[in-house]
Amino acid sequence: MLSLLHFFLLALSWQQISVVKAAPVDPRAPRSSYNFHLSGDPLSNGGLHMYASVGGGPVKSFRVDTGSEGILMASRFIGKDYQATGENFCLEYTSSKNYYCGQWVFTTVTLSSSRASGALKATTALMRVRMAEEFRPGGGAPITDPSKINVLMMGVGFDRDTSSGQTDPAGNLIPNDINPFLRLTEMASGTMTPGFILTPQSIILGITAANSAGFDFVDLQSSGTEWVAPYVTIAVPSAAITIYGAELLIDTGLDYSIVQAPQNVQPPCASNANGACRVANGQKFVLTIPGLPKPLYTFRTGGRDAPQSVSWRHNLHNGEPFINTGMYALREFDYLYDAQAGRLGFQFH
Structure with a gap:
């Protein structure tokens, strides 16, 4: 038979175990970052891509481009949940000479790791998106048939000629708040540090002490606006x-x-x-x-x-x-x- 001492020790150990039991995570608690894992070898298959739904439209795969800033997408891929701004744009990719024109629209963007219903998702605050309505391949003859415009680019760079505050090729001023990786709702509310990390296998949104540990840093100079x-x-x-x-x-x-x-x-x-x-x-x-x-x-x-x-x-x-x-x-x-x-x-x- 167990002695009273044994019963006491068992009860004490059970009490200690119950005390240190982890509390459930509150899903409403603000996140400090999102880590989107990329499957396969993206660099050997066309580069980094991110899935996104814009304006409640279909989930599409966007090419992540640090050489430009702002989303550029064909009008047929944008859902109905957007507001026209009355502001026009034109954009040229200097490497290919592909030239696009259209209008800026106000909408939200839902970023996701895949098309699966249970995929990790992050949502932006209201932001401007370039809705392409005209395409000149290589700077050639214009295409205006929406079914023949397929562009899906997610520009996340900085200090580019496509960045906020610059003037586009048609003389239009490029507006603020166009980078989807810096417009998450948590970033807009101040609970997440705006920034991102790109690796061959992941896209991390939001900078923390933990995910930035081990990096060597270079300080950037400011132009006054960027x-x-x-x-x-x-x-x-x-x-x-x-x-x-x-x-x-x-x-x-x-x-x-x-x-x-x-x-x-x-x-x-x-x-x-x-x-x-x-x-x-x-x-x-x-x-x-x-x-x-x-x-x-x-x-x-x-x-x-x-x-x-x-x-x-x-x-x-x-x-x-x-x-x-x-x-x-x-x-x-x-x-x-x-x-x-x-x-x-x-x-x-």
């Missing part, structure tokens, strides 16, 4: 080239790289057409930013983790050299943008 992209040094040691003070764009919308360099500065070319040199295979590139513990991105053209190609040109960006790394830089590091603190973070793989 954060300005940092500068990087481009070295091509195999061609004895070093270019200082190049504006940096880490672009998840392209699978190749673009360099805009001063005249008469050029590595060996595999081909040269229309003023663009396709850099020959075997050229080593090293990109560095002061303050980081190691080079930001090192690759050899034609090699592993390199862009599909490097297009070397001589059209300086606002009078300054420029490099668009393309999406494969994300195989070297995870990328963090903190819109509140004004900093970029890099967590090297």
Whole structure:
């Protein structure tokens, strides 16, 4: 038989276990971040994508593009829950010369990890979205038949010519609050730090002390209205080239790289057409930013983790050299943008 002491000890241990039992999580409690897992290998299959429903419309897969800002989508994919603003827009993607025009609409966006009913979802506050009603492929003849316009782009970049406060190609002022990754309801209410983290396998919205731990940071300068992209040094040691003070764009919308360099500065070319040199295979590139513990991105053209190609040109960006790394830089590091603190973070793989 058990002694009274045994009964006492058993009762005490059960009481201790019951005391430390976790309380249920309140689903109404504000979230500090959302972590959307991406299946497969997105960088080998067209880049990062995010599912979204706009204005109560169908759930569609959008390409996540850090090389532009704001959602651009065909009118036939937007639901009925939107308000016309009476404001027009035009937008050109400089890499493809594809040109779109239409109108800005006020609506909400529901982001999701998949089309499944139980998928993780996040909703934006009211924001402006570009509703495309005209498409000029490569800048050519206009297409206005809605059934032939299929664009679904989710621009989440900063300091771009498509960003708030800029003027679009038709002379229209680009409005504020157009970045869906920075317009979540929790961000608008102040309970979530606006920003995001992009990795080869996930998209994380909302910056916290926990998810930003382990990153090396670069502080951004302010133009007075927005954060300005940092500068990087481009070295091509195999061609004895070093270019200082190049504006940096880490672009998840392209699978190749673009360099805009001063005249008469050029590595060996595999081909040269229309003023663009396709850099020959075997050229080593090293990109560095002061303050980081190691080079930001090192690759050899034609090699592993390199862009599909490097297009070397001589059209300086606002009078300054420029490099668009393309999406494969994300195989070297995870990328963090903190819109509140004004900093970029890099967590090297």
